[in-house]
Amino acid sequence: MGRRVSRLRAERGLTQKQLAEPAYTPAYISTLESGKARPSEAALRHLAERLGVSHEELATGRPAELAAGLRLRLTDARLALASGAPEDAAALFEALHEEAVRHALAPEQAAALLGLGDCLLESGALAGARDCFASVERLLADEPLPRRVPAIRGRATAHLLTGELRYACYLLETALDELNASGLHDPEALLLLYTASIAPYMDMGAHVRAAHAAELALALAPSVSDPALIAGMHRGVARTLIAEGRIAEADASLAKAQELYRQLQIRTELAHCHWMRGYVHAQHGNLEHAESELRTARSILAAKRAALFTEQVEVELADVLRRRGRPGEAEALLRPLLAARTAEAPGDDLAKDGAENGTDRTGALGAARGAVHAGGAHRLLGLIAEERGDTEAAEEHYCAALSLLERSSAAGDLADLCRLLGDLLRRTGRVEAAMDAYRTGLGHRAAPGTTTLGPAPATPPFRPPRVPGAL
Incomplete structure (x- = not known):
């Protein structure tokens, strides 16, 4: 601070007396410049005005326009992600993150990591995405909860895409309960959380909870101005309407x-x-x-x-x-999806995706990446095999699908798969094994949304007005 004051004073051709007047003494300025004291807030503002710089620039050494410029470039990176390839946008977010770290701009660091996490979600690098979103939550730990909600939603989405449906619900419901209990009724944060919870609820068969979340989202919509949030709400609500016919x-x-x-x-x-x-x-x-x-x-x-x-x-x-x-x-489309491959992992250095050369060794779809759809791919291959009379291959695919879907708790898909496996076992004379498969399927369909989830999140203490078209 002292060196900065001394440099700026010299650049402007001011003496210590001229800088000090009328509120302070030359001796005080000398003490500051020698590093023996730090200015009070009032003195800092006086010095900034006399030196012709902003309070922030004098206090931190950062030009006033630096943070604003970074925010503009973060907006450009967001636009690049919306319209282009995620790895291209990831490179922009990485560069902006490095610059924000260099200048100790925590909000801009968080925004860059949030963007990078979204890039990794699109690319399928789910572990890296979770790391990015968790880093954002740590950076904003002292901020009000609504500031952290986009990162919480991102982390929940990563777990959902991995197939960890219950944990995705837990993250979203915990944030909703905290928001509602604390009185932080931020409409945008609440809308984002309620909309995000619809997908895991639907996949788990918790249709009542999904419909309730959709109703609350619709009621919140008039209080929200962000068109992207409104669009996401309409897409989420459509899922519940489809389920209701x-x-x-x-x-x-x-x-x-x-x-x-x-x-x-x-x-x-x-x-x-x-x-x-x-x-x-x-x-x-x-x-x-x-x-x-x-x-x-x-x-x-x-x-x-x-x-x-x-x-x-x-x-x-x-x-x-x-x-x-x-x-x-169909088979030609499905088989490559379940094969191991090496894929470029954008943002590898920040996301810690695990490979020194910037690649991510993964199955195209599998237990750690798109488990629900991986189960769906095995189910389809089982149906195709069964239709051509290859019951052994069909059973192998059904069992592989069952293993994937049981870990994800996708109740409806599990019940359907158990029926297919039970029918196959019964036709091949294994009646007891078929009965076990049917019982497993019935168990997953029993009271969907209550046996697999804990208590529903609390209803907000205020109730948004019901709007036409609400469920």
Whole structure:
């Protein structure tokens, strides 16, 4: 501080007396410049005004415009992630993180790590993404909880994509309870958490909780101005509407989300809307339209090099191809998804993804990466094998799927798989083993959302006004 004051004074041609007047003495300035004392807050502001610099620049040595410039470049990196490949955006976030660390700008460090975590999610480097989001939470540990909510949501999403559904729910519900108990009723933070909780609830079969979260999200929406959050809410709500058979309403909700994502040029989320529309068409037997929507989603995600999401869409596309009588095409799409590969891991140095040469050795889909869809891929391969009469291969695939889905607690998928395995065992004369499989499936379907989860998060002490169209 003393050297900084002395340098700035000399650059401006001021004497110690001129700098001190009228509030302080030359002796006080000499004491400061020699490092024998630090200025009080009042003295710091006096000196900053006399030297013609900002309070922040004099206190920290950082130019006033540095943090603002970093924030602008972080916005540019966000735009790069929305429209381009995650590894390209990751390089931008890494550089910005290094600069923020160099200048001890903690909020900008957190923003850069949050962006890098989102890049790693898209690329499928889930362990690295979790590390980034956890680092953001540590950096912002002394900040109010709403500031940490995007990182909590990111970490929960990483666990969800890994297949750890219960832990994803735990993270989101804990944050919701803390927000509601503390009176920190930040509408954007609450909307982000309620929307994020819909997917793991649905995958676990906790449809009542998912519908309740969707209702609260809809009620919060009028208090939120961020269009990306509103679009995410519409996409999440559509999942609960689909489960209730309210297809026209779900389609309208997806259309709203699509339009917002198109305006914002967020291509990954736009692809997710096509993906969900493909799912809706597939559920209602409109396989031609389902294939078209899924291929559109796959094309967008592949062009963005969003590896994990591309692979997950390919599993659902393979299901449609099999149902359209093209099992060979479906099998050709599925088998590479379960094979080990070496993939570039963007942000490796910061994410600590585990390989010195910047690569990440992983299965394309598996227990640690997309477990639910990996189980779905094995299920489909089992169906294809069974249809061509290869019961041994079918049983192997069903058992592999069962192992993956049991770890993830995906109740509905587990029940369906146990039925398929039980039917296969019964047809091959193993009645007792078939009964065990059926019992396992029934166990997973018993009271969904109550046997697999703890108490539901507390309802907010204030209740947002009910809006037309709420569930």
